[in-house]
Amino acid sequence: MTTLTEVPALPPAAPPVPVNRRRRDIPREIVRILVLIAILTVVLYPLVWMVGSSFKSQTEITSNLNAWPREFTPGNYKVGWTSLGTAFGWFFVNSIVLATLNVFGNAISCLLAAYAFARLRFRLRKVWFAIMIGTLLLPSHVLIIPQYVLFRTFGWVGSIAPLVVPHWLATDAFFVFLMVQFMRGIPRELDEAARIDGCGPYQVFLRIILPLSRPALVTTAIFSFIWTWNEFFRQLVYLGDESEWTVPVALRQFVDSTGQSNVGAMFAMSVLSLLPVFVFFLAFQRLLVEGINTSGIKG
């Protein structure tokens, strides 16, 4: 901010300049909006094409390259739903169960850790905090082999335990960091007032921090859900039987199966699988955008 004051003082003639610029800006403004609309069209086209293709008949997919079908064929959804041995709805149930467990795991465990980092004083706090920040940039793929070996010795491979337990142990450092940042914004006077009234660290957590952290908890919950919903590598590694498959693992089968014959069904199930994320987007758009701003979380 100091550089601001170091900028040489302006001569008094300065004010008219912005006014001049604004008048000249009108054609510029039109070009700007047209360019934005053009970019937006390119960006949204794949999604529109995907939805359109999910309603095309098998022959139309190869002949009609336009986004929108000439004739609506909802049959793809019916075929896709039953194209694997298990009904697709079952994979949705598995994904929803997994995502819900992770939402609560992340929200609870990361909030506990964040409260310790943001508000409590204890030995080695700074060391642990530095390690937590260090794990932010640690690529998860580095750990996939030994974690697999470890979970295998526990007999957890082929169950959802390896996909859930880490989230109950606050290993998503992003959320810990997000919540620490958030809690730093809660006035300390509230804690101190509560302490004077006889509250210990546990009551301060329950009565002050927990209720006031709701926005950070909601952001964490939404991102946890979407990330678990989209996550593929781990689910691919740990889920064995078809009855355990989640949506991404099941969708993957469309690559294996005879290829061209199932394209319509593949589009239909892909569109269905994106629907929950899209609904979250519609409902919480503002919150998601603000979430990335405060913490740099990637979508």
Added chain:
Amino acid sequence: MAMTTASDPVLSQPPVSRAPAKRRGPGKTPRREGLAGYVFLSPWLLGLMGITAIPMLISLYLSFTSYDVFTPWSEVEWVGLENYREMFTTDPSFWASVVVTLKFALIAMPLKLAVALGVALLLNRERRGVGLFRGLFYLPSLLGGSVALALAWVAMFNREGAFNGFLRIFGIEGKPWVFDPDWSLETLMLLAIWQFGAPMVIFLAGLKQIPAELYEAAAVDGASRWRQFWHVTIPMLSPVIFFNLVLETIHGFQGFTSAFILSNGTGGPVDSTLMYTLNLYVKGFHDFEMGYASALAWVFLVAIGVVTVIFFSTGRFWVHYSDADER
């Protein structure tokens, strides 16, 4: 009796008790709070040990063995640096994956950030409708990492895909781009660039922080918009650019899902989409060479560490912090 002497102010005053008294400082119940700190931190600590630290050590050990999941622990064979030697000298897939990953991270990520910055500049106005645009541009960042989108993307750049439909307007007959080794990685890069919304949102927030007075001052001094961009916007935004660059590059190194779907887990055609993490998957979970895959993982970790260090050490020369004097 001993307790009374300990709490007696005169007796407990001498040097011995000075240190604890000092540490107590303004806090009221440090011991209780210290214990509470560890109670609240315990899930995280358990995770740090069990999910991160111990597996890292196991991985380091395994990287010196020829471990596959089937041999019992007692019969695991120590091979010393053999895995690392094989990786760097005799395994062609290792170098193929390094080239693919570097290409992906060093070409697609800067392009993604350039698009993100360009669109953010276009959106950086206090107008109605900006929020809607911002939201819609952000949408691909939420959907793009999924298997569903990778499937659609492959279909889109296949022979009968939307991209060839677009080319046909100009009378160009396209090809199945995703199965052409010269183009398959490029289609994955496009998928990554398509998800420019997340860094764009961060850029937009950064642009809002630049004081308008700087632009006014530059305009008074006769600076063109182009010069204003290079001499005001870029320096003032450099911390945000730096942040996005570090995050996106490291993120880019870890691309997996789209490459897996395009190649059905093989990295093909002709290793053209063999991302490093995909190679690691193939070695670990397809060939079950877990020892070798652990060595791959450690090389990956070191490489990412080196890249991060390079970023932070060069960042000093081009990242401009406007509050630097206050530090």
